[in-house]
Amino acid sequence: MASKAALVVLALAAGTAAAADPINTDKYTAIAEAGACRGNGGSSDKVNSKYKLGLTQAECETECDSISTCLGYAYQTGASDVASAYCLIHGPGLAGTCSDAALDTQEKCEAKGTCSIASVACADSGTYCLGVEEACTNLGGTWTKSATTVWTATSDNGWEGDSHPTTHIAAGNGNADYTCFDIDPDDHDATCVNGDSHASPAGNHAGYKECAANWTDTSVSGCVNIEGCPATPCNSDDSEAWCCNAHVDDCSEWHYCGCERDFEAGGKEESACDTAAGCVYTAAPKMETPATPHPGDALHCDNVYQEGQSGACRGQDSSGGQVSTNQKYSKSCNEDGTKKECGGTDQPACEMTQAECEAGCAAENAIAPGRCQAYHHKPGGWCTMFGPTIHEGIGWEANPTCVEPASAGPGTCESAFTAASGTAEADCNTAGGCVYSKGAAAADSCWSYWSSGYTEVTGTNTNIEYMCFMLIDTTVNNVCGNLASDGAAAQTLAFGAALAAGLLA
Incomplete structure (x- = not known):
């Protein structure tokens, strides 16, 4: 290995670039933010890389040049000498395989x-x-x-790998000792490019998806070495945004740039990509965040539910594929069914515990066994209950009605409905022409409802953030023994009875 003095000489001889400038300014761009390279996810979104100590910036950049998949590099421009400077080369597969x-x-x-x-x-x-x-x-x-x-892992010639899923450069992490040099400053942005079906005169854009870096049309004043998509057409034969590839001397390659041009003019928002005209939108890359596993069954209600299964509750369609079934869901209900004070200014985030989720299922079954056939829970977030009619919100709607056709007054339909229970659609003789209405939802209801047309939970998907609990027997309203010890089960049953009696909006 060269001596420290020799390394310093190499650094001084590497070129005239300043500490925060790339050697090859045509190929590399110094990221505006100080620091080592990061992706779209902020300072914790590290970019896949290999790294080595003791290289000059020129040697670091040359290493990136030698790798066809290199995205850019970070160099410790603030190191006291070359021997203590780190070089990080970024790109897919560089950390190992x-x-x-x-x-x-x-x-x-x-x-x-x-x-x-x-x-x-x-x-x-x-x-x-x-x-x-x-x-x-x-x-x-x-x-x-x-x-x-x-x-x-990568271990060639002193290089070591640092493995991460991110393979794009977006910013620096703020560490003033490092500078990040990017080859493609736009690879972290959303894109909108010409699709195969995008209309263009005479098909002259065929085979070209994106605009070239520079455009030239010497027959039009001012159309020389224009970067990116021009705001006005370079060509003189029509009003479309046609341009000649500046790297082709005879102007034989012409591109239609309407998709990218309009997208950039619209701030690179998805709405600015004219997909109806055949443009193709691709969202900006995101930082991968592994799922947080459900911590397990906190209640152990083995007398009521089958052993908790990993994953979100799912049913099956006619072909055997997984589907979501009729449901109601929330992340803001208390154990007694009232709405939490959460999510607002100076309030905690909305979050339901497994006990609160189970209480909601038990409350449904206190109205009628089998109304809630299963529930799943996600820590720090959502509770969802499943059942054939649970999406109808019975017990949560105010003043359901069953009336004569084209009449809002009392009649045979209303009297029979009231005599039956006055709550469920099944009690309204719709087959005989009666008209059922659930009425207005209670203003403070903490549940949302969704119907899929599928009624039976048969298993789970592979989402480890959730755990699904299916009832052992849907014909009885069993009580979770573990909840009875702290009074939650009794509270739940009383709540369900109140719903059944129509006493709680």
């Missing part, structure tokens, strides 16, 4: 395995297992790591 090519990071590669509990499964046919081992353990299962999936 997995024996399973579908797993692009060390974390994903090392996470692959299987659980002894069938409902705890890796997503995408077993290729993506982040967090699944924890979900397996939370349910009391045994996790077996894949014996054939192996990560091979």
Whole structure:
């Protein structure tokens, strides 16, 4: 290895670029924010890389030049000398490789395995297992790591890998010791490009999706080396935004740039991409955030529910595919069914516990067994209940009515409806011409309702953030023994009785 003095000489001889400038200013752009390179997710969104200590900036940049997939590099421009300066080269695959090519990071590669509990499964046919081992353990299962999936880290010529799923550069992390140099300053933005079906005169844009970096039309004044999509047409034969590729001397390559031009003029908002005309919109890349596994069954209501299954509750369609079933959902209900004071200024975030979710299911079944067939819960967030008619909001709507056709007054329909119960649509003789209305929703209702047309929960998906609890017997309203000890079950049953009696809006 060269001496520190020799390295300093190399640094001084590398070129005339300032500490925060790239060597090749035509290829690289210094990110405006100080710091090492990061993606769209902020300072924690590290970009996949390999790194090495003791290179000059010129050597660091040359290493990036030698790699066809290099996105850019970060260099410790604030280091006291070259020997203590780090060079980070960014790009897909640079940190290492997995024996399973579908797993692009060390974390994903090392996470692959299987659980002894069938409902705890890796997503995408077993290729993506982040967090699944924890979900397996939370349910009391045994996790077996894949014996054939192996990560091979980069270790060539002193380079070491730093594995991350992000493969675009958007900003710096604020560390004044580093500068980030990006090859493509726009790869973190959303895009809108010409599609195969995009209309253009004579098809002259065929095969070209994006605008070239520079455009020239020497036959039109001012149309020389224009960057990006021009605001006005370069051509002189029609009103469309046609331009010649500046890198082709004879102007044989002409592109139609309407999609990209209008998108940029509209602030790169999705609404500014004219997909109706054949333009193709692609959202900006996002930082990958692994799912947080459900911590397990906090209530252990084994006398009422089947053992909790990992995943969101799902039904099946006629072809056997998974579907969401009739439901009501919330993240802002108290255990007694009242609306939480949450989500507003100086209020806590809206969040339901598993106990509050279970209480809502029990309240439905206190009205009539089987109204709630299952519920699923997500920590720090959503509670959803499932049942054949639970989406109708019976018990949560004010003053349902059943009247004669074209009449709002008393009659046979209304009297029969009142005699039956005066709450459920099934009590209204709609087959005989009666007209049913649920009435206005209670102003303080904490539930939202959705109908899918499917009524039965049969299993779960692979979303480890959720846990699904299905009733053992939907013909009786059993009470969770664990809740009875603290009075929650009694409170729930009283709440359900109040709903059934129409005493609670």
